[in-house]
Amino acid sequence: MQAVDVMTLAQFGQNEPWLRGLVHVQQGGLLLWVTRGQGVIHMHGQRRGFSANNAVYIPPTHLWAVEFGRQTLGQAVSVPVDLAFAFPKTEQLLRIQDGLSQSELTGLIEDMRREIQQDRPFLQDALAAQSALLGIWLRRQIENQETPAKPKAAQKLVRRFCDLAARNVGSGQSMADLADLLGVTPTHLTRVCKQTAGITAADILVQSLVHEARMRLANSDASFKAISEQLGFGSAAYFTRFIQQHCGMTPSRLRDAAQKASKIGVSFPR
Incomplete structure (x- = not known):
């Protein structure tokens, strides 16, 4: 099971x-609490700007991406x-x-961070309860926002x-296929x-496929042929050309780079 995690932006x-x-x-689920700076986020087909004192929530199975500006500060909380x-x-x-709502959110996140760091008995029960409180805080804020x-x-x-694209990553279906549906x-x-x-439908499909391919290269020892088949490519050679075109290096070099990164503490969480 994916663990609850808290980290800085x-x-x-x-x-x-x-x-x-x-x-x-x-x-x-993913919550981003931005306390300083700004950036741009893609949220399931919408491109939005964010700034200080913005809370962003991305539910499971939703498409998203983010570009943080320089000196952006805050917290990220992921829940299974x-x-x-x-x-x-x-x-x-x-x-x-x-200010009260801002302090409440910061306090809830810090409580979760302390639980994880202290690793006391019943940690998972505590994190489940704190996650529920975080969800309640979010729903209350939605009630207070303008319709x-x-x-x-x-x-x-x-x-x-985006619903179709999220469900069909690696299916081999093209943008034209989804348009027809x-x-x-x-x-x-x-x-x-x-x-x-802010990007085309084809860009959305390509980016999500590149991301999934890079995750599998980083997090598994599966052969390139197996990964290419899992992701709907006609052959390992086509998969290699796709990766070279969009990443600027071969699958083997990407995997080597990921392995080197993991040795210095870089992880590739989903």
């Missing part, structure tokens, strides 16, 4: 920018799928204006596309994704 985004910078599927039930079901970007405007038709379409032309899907997400 500096730790969360350092050393391997592709881990957060490529659009990919979030495995568990089985603890995400207490959290919102959709992605959130909330501006937390009042968001109803999504436009283009936003609904891009969201449906959505009942639209590839040209229209490309245009609306560019408008709402």
